[in-house]
Amino acid sequence: MTDRPYAQTRTQSPTTKLVLRFILYILLGVFALFYLMPLFVMITTSLKSLDEIRTGDLISLPREITFDAWRTAWSGACTGIQCEGVRPYFLNSLLIAIPAVLISTIIGALNGYVVAQWKFKGANIFFALLLFGCFIPFQVVLLPMAIVLGKLGISGTITGLIFVHVIYGIGFTTLFFRNYYVSIPSELTKAAMIDGAGFFRIFWSIFLPLSLPIIVVSVIWQFTQIWNDFLFGVSFSQAGTQPVTVALNNIVNSTTGVKEYNVDMAAAIIAALPTLLVYVVAGKYFIRGLTAGSVKG
């Protein structure tokens, strides 16, 4: 340990430096290629015709670009007996994900605010139990949840899936908001109480305006979880309410005869686009929110 600073400050010759840099960039390039390869194959395959796929090379560029596979994937591919493409299921996923993300984020924000700033008796136990909920494997709750959904009369419906995702999201969203709000000095709440503001007023006027980074984190996390969910989607849906992940599986697995790789690839990209989009649009805030510390002021 003691000779470490010396080792770090030892000067390297310019040539050594250059060679090391070179190796570094080569390595980074190799890793980037490794990770981008599947995406490359998906995109090129989706733009080829079936004939070309059959005769050509997996990693060659398409000779002739065609969007037929995308059109089929969007509105013509068969999921079992219906041949409407992924469009209706894509809509289902939006109908499930958007309300579920919003509701679980709002509840998480309120929960986090209470647990962090309004310490009631048993607040820590309450929070610990909620956290425990984050780590329960989903398979464990399938049957009890099916029964609950049945009793509530919302099994097989979009509402039912929203309900399930809200319930399973609250643990994580509460954790996010609690950890964010805990770093806000409690004197802020006290000052607002003396100023005459109540529980909701303090939340709305003081805490919510501070929360943009953590709201973004919560929204990205929840959206990715809910959009990519397959297990709940396949367990608690019926024909007509399936999310896009389930439809994608059906398209890929239920085709008979020739496998339409180009359609499968196009459908997979379509299904993945919204989460990609969310990361691109809000990624900057995501990093900022994860690293956001205390609030100065």
Added chain:
Amino acid sequence: MSPILEVKNLYKNYGSIEVLKDINVSIEEGDFLVLVGPSGCGKSTLLNCIAGLEPISAGDLFIGGQNMTNVSPKDRDIAMVFQSYALYPTMTVAKNITFGMKVRGIDQATQDAKLKHVSTQLQIEPLLHRKPGQLSGGQRQRVAMGRALVRDPKLFLFDEPLSNLDAKLRVEMRTEIKALHQRLGASMVYVTHDQIEAMTLATKIVVMKGGIIQQIGTPAEIYNRPANLFVADFMGSPAMNLIPAKTKANGKGMQIEITRKDADPIVLKDTRNTDLPENVIIGVRPEDIVDAALARADDTQQADCLIDIVEPAGADTFAVMQLGGKHVTARLHAETTAAAGTEQRLAFDLGKVSYFEPETGLRLN
């Protein structure tokens, strides 16, 4: 007229831990009450209880003659300034100051007028459109005061408002708070761990330790007649010299003997106090031990003392020596001839001397 604040037999427990024990304080309108004590003494908890931010376990609390024990903070007619200032980070200075009025539904014209008045008073008009993050510590402090002032409450509460400022600014703001108090004639309760702040600001000081009030009095009373060893040691800088001594009746006064290492004991005579027990702890402020050459002739007694350390402090020079097994500080003239390792003739003034019982620590005279 009833006192503006009256705390009666207040207790505060967290579970089985007693944080405040049988607190009784009252102040009149226009008083500046300072709660002072080491950290963990319960002074901030007491302030939070007065504000209504912490429920009290037993006792009663009156503000402006009304029983406020179970009234919520917003209805107590108080305003509070916090240690971290607690400015709302996303609001501008103007919004910070008017937030309370907005919540109370006060009309816009009144809000504007009050904002203008307060910002002029505190000279913060140029800052009104800035966010707290763009302000310096001193400016945030002013805004926090503005937010309290705009309320025009019966009682102002301050929770260590100056402890986050640097030394120079702290002294400036201290003077400003004092000036503000004199100008407004408002009633204030102020928590600090800094005994100099307590002495300079207060009209009345409460010294606390371990959730118990040690002494209540004016700054002069606390300084000159500390009720026990804790108060004597805590208030004053450098601290009061507390020296073990033996007493003997001698004619119409007492003879006080302080032992020294490698020298004859110092023997002092006190004609004012009689009837002291044999073993006492004698409390002498550093300013009551001075250069013999410069002392007022009357009422002082002189002795040669071996000086261990000399600490020049600009206006004064402090000399440290060993008396009765304790370090004793004398406050000498800036141009004193005293030097470390040499003997110096010092004059002891027993006019304001304190005697304490060594076991209980209580004041004897």
